Amino acid sequence: MEAILYICHGSRLKEASAQAIEFINVCMEAQPNKIQEYCFLELEAPTIEDAYDQCVQQGATRIIAIPVLLLTAVHAKHDIPAILNKMKKRYPNVDLNYGRPIGVSDKMVDILVERLEETNVRVMENSLVLLVGRGSSDPDVKRDLGHLADLLRNRLPNSQVKECYLTAASPSFTEALEMAEVSQSNQVFIIPYLLFTGLLMKSIQNSINSVENKRKKKFILCRYLGYHPKIGQAISERIHEVGEGAYVSNYA
Structure with missing residues (x-):
């Protein structure tokens, strides 16, 4: 059986x-x-x-x-x-x-697009989208998240899409936020590439709160993937x- x-x-x-x-x-x-x-x-x-x-x-x-x-x-x-x-x-x-x-597939990119759309904030030409992965020392993780970022970039040809990581890989999420602060983008979408909520999700929210208090940029946190x-x-x-x-x- x-x-x-x-x-x-x-x-x-x-x-x-x-x-x-x-x-x-x-x-x-x-x-x-x-x-x-x-x-x-x-x-x-x-x-x-x-x-x-x-x-x-x-x-x-x-x-x-x-x-x-x-x-x-x-x-x-x-x-x-x-x-x-x-x-x-x-x-x-x-x-x-x-x-x-x-793994990587168009299905997963479909979900990322949905997560952006459900914010009810339009992704503009100068928008910056940060795809945030958990991170790992394994190079395959960077390869795969980079591939997902490329596929998402193809769906959003007039916007910037950058991948970053919460742990063990670069650029870190903190570095990506610092880059976003000095960028020309007025709105920054953040997509947590996480299956479920957790301490990492809370860490993302805390990091966003810390930079929002310093700048006038609009940070839009999308939902994690979920079911x-x-x-x-x-x-x-x-x-x-x-x-x-x-x-x-x-x-x-």
Whole structure:
């Protein structure tokens, strides 16, 4: 029997964890599998180990593990696989296939455009749009967020689109705000490329508040991505491509 294991990041903020669980519950409704469990890499329960145990105890003979992460980085490449390898050794007779994170696609850019539109503030010719990623030391994160920024730039040909990061990569969000302060743009849109709320979202708001008190520029903070049907579609695609063998990372 095939099980699906959804692996979320986890947060110290209970509201973020609740949003993740609500999101996964919607994703589960779209799949026919009788065995489906969610878990968290860190900071929240159930752990990957606990949820994996639950899948096996319910009769799973094959587990499809899906990292519910926006981009491919250290968590997806190393941290999660290390735990899955340990579980594969615990249950050697249970097949394990590991899928891909959500990744870069036009679907994700559609959501970014929606987040801009729902502010009800028109993106003008001299507007500056900051696409804010979590950040990582992994160069693939900069590559992927840069690709997303390029795709968004194509949708907004008369505006500037710049990517920046909250941690571990440059330019930092603080540096981007400083650049925005001295730019010719009178309005600055800020799109948090985050799945859910959390401490990083609060950090973004605090940084905006600090610069708004100094300048007369208009800063417009968009919503984080949150649950969106197109993200649900992307998760479903990741499940199906593993199930159909289009992308399979096996554990021996």
